[in-house]
Amino acid sequence: MLIYTARRILYTLPIMLGVALVCFALVHISPGDPLVSVLPPDASEELRLRMMQIYGFDRSYVEQFLIWLGRALQGDLGNSIATGRPVAAEVWGAVGNTLMLAVVATIIGFTLGCLFGFVAGYFRDTWIDKLASFISVIGVSVPHYWLGMVLVIIFSVQLNWLPATGAGPGGSSAWVWDWEHVRHLILPAVTMSVIPMGIVARTVRALVADILSQEFVSGLRAKGLLDRGVLAHVIKNAAPTALAVMGLQLGYLLGGSILIETVFSWPGTGFLLGQAIFQRDLPLLQGTILVLALFFVVLNLLVDVVQTALDPRVQRS
Amino acid sequence: MSKPPLVEVEDLTVRFKGARDVYAVNGVSFTLDEGEVLTILGESGSGKSVTLKTLLRLLPENRTDIGGKVRVGGEDVLAMQGRKLADHRGGTVSMIFQDPMLALDPVYTIGEQIAEAVIRHEKVSSKAAMARALEMLERVRIPSAARRLKAYPHEMSGGMRQRAMIALALACKPKLLLADEPTTALDATVQIQILLLLRELQQEFGMSVIFVTHDIGVAVEVSDRIAVMYAGAFVETGTTREIIREAKHPYTHGLLAANLVGAKPGQRLDAIPGAPPALETRPTSCAFAPRCKHAMDICRAKLPPIRRWHDRRWVSCVLAAEEHASA
Structure with missing residues (x-):
């Protein structure tokens, strides 16, 4: 198991390098001059060239990539063009907030999804199944930014129970464990949890229905297990796949929450990414994408390792 | 007066409900004594596995209609609920x-x-249960049993897995073992080993066995008595010797003739033509008549009469009844 894990970690190194190359290339292929946002519209050609030199945009792409990669390895992702602040600090702050949001949303979504999926699969083709499946289809298909706005209208505007935007009182962007911050987290987290809930529910339903139709379930009943004993077997059989789906969903939530973070002005990576794109802030954009992509790689690694630990059929050699 | 039989099945009927109903078992009756081995012999779809599963109530409850009586050790199996049923199983x-x-x-x-299974039925500690598991693996002669204890099913060979399955089934010393074609998925050489093992364990444990197979060679190897099943009903029963030597039913003759044993090279095997009926309705005439070379008008008109020598030796066929009448 240890050797397997070490090998899997080693395999991720070339993947990470590839990810760095792709995200560097993508940003540079995209049209738009990064200096537009910092230079006044009537800036002289001379000034423009000097700025290009300062930011290193005059060098060849290969040089630029190697310099950027070298610095990135030391934890320096450059400075934001728009604000002049170090990208690494901005990204790390945002990553903390997004992680908080994504993890809480995944926990809610996974718990509810497993519950609905399990019940639906266990009572397949009954009205309970139909109700649970109906809820999960809604979860998958409802536009979540719309749902976010509806929730804000109900719980913030009408009932005035929860704050509508931000990550903490007074625009605080650093997470603290107190009631005020938790209150700010509830609406965006619930909104975000709806998608993984739907997907996990549908996966788990199919899994449970499939497992229950297998002959070994007859075998378990034949040796006298009661319903809860059989249930334990079903859970252990379904767990590896369900966890893999959850891991992937967490990955998507980490990177794909631009809309929700914008609706709730949540100071996370999605929000940051949106800003970077609109301001053509190349270093910030590169840095954010790189960190998000690396998260995805690490998460996949974790899912693989956990799945191997849970399912003896996955080869360990 | 001898002991009452361990298993008593009386006029068992099983019907699967669905878009099209299937009359899988139509009036099966038999008894089985302690320590006795009965083989139910028949083709795929004859209802032999369904009969077996009824003894454990393993059929999906909401889609089956079960009629008749099933008693094991004097207990009414069809009336069992919840924990009592779970105690019965295994x-x-x-x-x-x-x-x-x-x-x-x-x-x-x-x-x-x-x-x-051991913990479930005997409420012992998990350590004691593991010790029993090891003992059972040794009983079924799995090599390096201690290591196999920690193996997953996919890490073992087919024969080894079936030995493990037998160890699991016998772990709680059941009075009755049901074997549903236990050698069909195995290589021929392994089949023999498993059959010998089963026979040996049966004598050692003194349990009764109901064996289901389509292979008459297997039936001869293991059983005291054979019941030949066709289209959801027994057509002939008797001791193994009676079935092999003095078979009366044309279907039993067909099964015996279709067997490879004793066939010469180049000789055509005498296969039974046609296929078993689909059983969407309960048969009202002899179900074997369409495939029977001795079929007469009366076979297609009504259910065949039963010629009964005694409780455990009978055949349901017009021919046997006529032979009896003319004798």
């Missing part, structure tokens, strides 16, 4: 399945699966 009666790869849980070790 405690009094246990079962080995056709394909152990499918019948064992893939993500639990063999040891865990055996120990689970």
Whole structure:
């Protein structure tokens, strides 16, 4: 198991390098001059060239990539063009907030999804199944930014129970464990949890229905297990796949929450990414994408390792 | 007066409900004494596995209609509910399945699966249960049993898995073992080993066995008595010797003739033409008549008469009844 894990970690190194190359290339292929946002519209050609030199945009792409990669390895992702602040600090702050949001949303979504999926699969083709499946289809298909706005209208505007935007009182962007911050987290987290809930529910339903139709379930009943004993077997059989789906969903939530973070002005990576794109802030954009992509790689690694630990059929050699 | 039989099945009927109903078992009756081995012999779809599963109530409850009486050790199996049924399953009666790869849980070790049954029925500690599991693996002669205890089903060979399945079934010392084609999924050489092992364990444990197979060679190897099943009903029963030497029913003759044993090279095997009926309605005439070379008008008109020598030797065929009348 240890050797397997070490090998899997080693395999991720070339993947990470590839990810760095792709995200560097993508940003540079995209049209738009990064200096537009910092230079006044009537800036002289001379000034423009000097700025290009300062930011290193005059060098060849290969040089630029190697310099950027070298610095990135030391934890320096450059400075934001728009604000002049170090990208690494901005990204790390945002990553903390997004992680908080994504993890809480995944926990809610996974718990509810497993519950609905399990019940639906266990009572397949009954009205309970139909109700649970109906809820999960809604979860998958409802536009979540719309749902976010509806929730804000109900719980913030009408009932005035929860704050509508931000990550903490007074625009605080650093997470603290107190009631005020938790209150700010509830609406965006619930909104975000709806998608993984739907997907996990549908996966788990199919899994449970499939497992229950297998002959070994007859075998378990034949040796006298009661319903809860059989249930334990079903859970252990379904767990590896369900966890893999959850891991992937967490990955998507980490990177794909631009809309929700914008609706709730949540100071996370999605929000940051949106800003970077609109301001053509190349270093910030590169840095954010790189960190998000690396998260995805690490998460996949974790899912693989956990799945191997849970399912003896996955080869360990 | 001798002891009452361990198993009493009386006029058992099983109907699967669905878009099209299937009359899988139509009036099966038999008794089985303690320590006796009965083989139910028949083609695929003749209802032999369904009969077996009824003894453990393993059929999907909401889609089956079960009629008649099933008693094991004097207890009414069809009336059992909840914990009582669970105690019956694996405690009094246990079962080995056709394909152990499918019948064992893939993500639990063999040891865990055996120990689970022991804990469930005997309420011992998990350590004691594991010790029993090891003892059982040794009883079924699995080499390096201690290591196999921690193996998963996919890490073992087919024959080894079936041995593990047998160890699991016998772990709680059942009075009755149900064997649903336990050698069909195995290589020929392994089949013989498993059959010999089963016969040996049956004598050692003194339990009764109901063996289901389509292979008459297997039936001869293991059983005291044979019941030949066709289209959801027994057509002939008797001791193994009576069935082999003095078969009366044309279907039994067909099965015996279609057997490879004793056939010469180049000789055409005498296969039974046609296929078994679909059983969407309950048969009202002899179900074998369409495939029978001796079929007469009366066979297609009504159910065949039963010629009965005694309780455990009878045949349901017009021919046998006529022979009796003319004798």
